[in-house]
Amino acid sequence: GAAHLTSPAVAAPGRTAPVTPPAPALIPKPRSLKMTGGRPFEITADTAVVVRHPAPEARRTAEYLATWLRRATGHAVPVVTSGATPQAITLAVDNETPSAEGYRLDVTHGGVHLRAAEPAGLFHATQTLRQLLPAAAESGTPHAGPWTISPLHIDDAPRFPWRGSMLDVARHFFTADEVKSYIDILALYKINRLHLHLSDSQGWRLEIKSWPRLATYGGSTEVGGGPGGYFTQREYADIVRHAAERHIMVIPEIDMPAHVNAAQASYAELTCDGVAPPLYTGEKGIPNSLCTDKDITYRFIDDVLGELADLTPGPYLHIGGDEALATKPEDYRFFISRAQQTVHRLGKRMVGWEEVGLADIAPGTVVQFWANAAKAQGALAQGAKLVLSPSKKAYFDMKYDANTPIGHDWAGYTDVQDGYTWDPVTYIPGVTESQVHGAEAALWTERVATFEEVQYMTLPRLPGVAEIGWSPVDGRGWEEYRVRLATHAPRWSGLGWRYHRSVEVPWG
Numbered sequence: 256g257a258a259h260l261t262s263p264a265v266a267a268p269g270r271t272a273p274v275t276p277p278a279p280a281l282i283p284k285p286r287s288l289k290m291t292g293g294r295p296f297e298i299t300a301d302t303a304v305v306v307r308h309p310a311p312e313a314r315r316t317a318e319y320l321a322t323w324l325r326r327a328t329g330h331a332v333p334v335v336t337s338g339a340t341p342q343a344i345t346l347a348v349d350n351e352t353p354s355a356e357g358y359r360l361d362v363t364h365g366g367v368h369l370r371a372a373e374p375a376g377l378f379h380a381t382q383t384l385r386q387l388l389p390a391a392a393e394s395g396t397p398h399a400g401p402w403t404i405s406p407l408h409i410d411d412a413p414r415f416p417w418r419g420s421m422l423d424v425a426r427h428f429f430t431a432d433e434v435k436s437y438i439d440i441l442a443l444y445k446i447n448r449l450h451l452h453l454s455d456s457q458g459w460r461l462e463i464k465s466w467p468r469l470a471t472y473g474g475s476t477e478v479g480g481g482p483g484g485y486f487t488q489r490e491y492a493d494i495v496r497h498a499a500e501r502h503i504m505v506i507p508e509i510d511m512p513a514h515v516n517a518a519q520a521s522y523a524e525l526t527c528d529g530v531a532p533p534l535y536t537g538e539k540g541i542p543n544s545l546c547t548d549k550d551i552t553y554r555f556i557d558d559v560l561g562e563l564a565d566l567t568p569g570p571y572l573h574i575g576g577d578e579a580l581a582t583k584p585e586d587y588r589f590f591i592s593r594a595q596q597t598v599h600r601l602g603k604r605m606v607g608w609e610e611v612g613l614a615d616i617a618p619g620t621v622v623q624f625w626a627n628a629a630k631a632q633g634a635l636a637q638g639a640k641l642v643l644s645p646s647k648k649a650y651f652d653m654k655y656d657a658n659t660p661i662g663h664d665w666a667g668y669t670d671v672q673d674g675y676t677w678d679p680v681t682y683i684p685g686v687t688e689s690q691v692h693g694a695e696a697a698l699w700t701e702r703v704a705t706f707e708e709v710q711y712m713t714l715p716r717l718p719g720v721a722e723i724g725w726s727p728v729d730g731r732g733w734e735e736y737r738v739r740l741a742t743h744a745p746r747w748s749g750l751g752w753r754y755h756r757s758v759e760v761p762w763g
């Protein structure tokens with residue numbers, strides 16, 4: 256394994272060795288980190304961010320970093336493109352770290368260097384730098400220094416290309432500002448996919464211009480009968496932009512052919528009998544299905560997925576496909592083939608829950624495992640790539656333990672250790688590393704009603720999924736992870752995030 260973490264230097268007997276500070280508690284753990292010793296780097300009133308190759312994306316990352324540093328330190332932190340600035344933090348694009356998201360980070364007394372082959376790597380380097388600075392920096396108001404970082408060298412790259420987090424905005428609606436705040440936490444842990452579950456029986460959450468009642472009526476409530484809501488296309492585009500600035504791709508999901516009550520309540524022609532059901536605000540799944548032998552069903556998915564594709568720069572559209580209990584197997588297979596044709600005609604790749612493995616799917620389809628290994632294996636046999644969201648490990652709607660006041664327990668309790676100790680390649684028998692795109696946490700929200708509850712169910716579990724998706728297996732483990740994790744709590748508090756104080760973590 257490539258993991259390499261030097262521990263604090265121990266003085267040899269009879270000699271006085273310089274004290275090397277302990278390795279910082281980074282999450283996800285970098286592939287290689289070496290404390291290089293010597294006097295620390297300090298951010299001062301003279302510190303500038305230097306961006307040598309002002310490609311727009313590198314420039315944007317430099318501005319993002321400078322803005323963050325200004326808020327934390329109160330210093331001016333200008334962004335400059337040249338000049339031998341002392342005490343500088345320099346961002347450079349080079350080809351020596353030839354992985355899409357990899358980066359190198361060097362801290363010396365005289366300066367900090369962030370290097371990557373691609374802009375995404377540079378961005379990830381800034382998030383590592385952020386974790387090297389005190390948690391007080393997170394609060395968004397200037398603190399007194401000293402802002403020092405011990406000299407070190409980090410060489411880092413992710414294990415998997417897909418490190419995701421799903422937020423169900425359908426069962427309970429969360430506003431665009433709340434989603435943006437969610438994105439900010441994802442960025443801190445190098446999560447690079449935000450999967451938005453945009454429709455379900457209890458609500459339709461995206462404005463569709465060709466079928467306007469989906470949002471205005473289908474989005475007008477939620478579980479428990481609250482007011483619900485939806486994203487206008489402008490708001491959705493704003494979420495996509497906010498995510499892209501943090502090198503996070505939005506994976507939008509419109510769930511079909513089941514989980515469609517909100518759509519059918521809005522348009523009676525989407526049912527087989529032509530009768531619109533009432534809006535549904537219960538929490539249990541209810542049996543329903545788009546009518547697979549009506550032409551209008553396919554006009555509907557062409558229109559909806561067409562608008563969604565236009566709004567989504569990323570290459571993926573998620574069509575759900577889960578729990579189609581009210582669709583006959585042959586109708587399900589026919590429907591998924593038609594949906595896949597639409598996705599491909601729009602120039603996108605299809606993502607679906609594991610059930611789509613029962614249909615004919617194209618090689619390269621991304622299939623999201625949640626419970627049934629046989630269905631996932633059926634997808635793999637057709638050349639699919641897997642994203643693992645095991646409900647026993649990565650479902651953030653599961654309670655931590657018997658005392659958790661909200662959430663489900665149908666997949667068991669998932670405390671922090673459970674959520675950290677699994678591997679995306681070995682979880683399902685017969686899977687090889689190259690068949691796995693990565694891991695994704697899923698927060699279903701039937702029983703998660705407020706954004707504070709979203710925070711509480713997400714932290715402290717999210718960093719575990721992030722590390723599973725990013726870090727090599729060698730060189731990390733639960734006993735040392737929980738010690739690192741504990742040090743992140745002040746950072747979450749600084750950001751104003753609530754979290755669960757699991758007894759498994761030595762919070763201090």
Ligand code: TNX
Nearest residue numbers: 577578608625652663699700
């Ligand atoms: C199963 S997982 C579902 C969701 C529920 C979730 C609750 C999956 C693809 N479907 O509709 O929200 O359980 O834990």
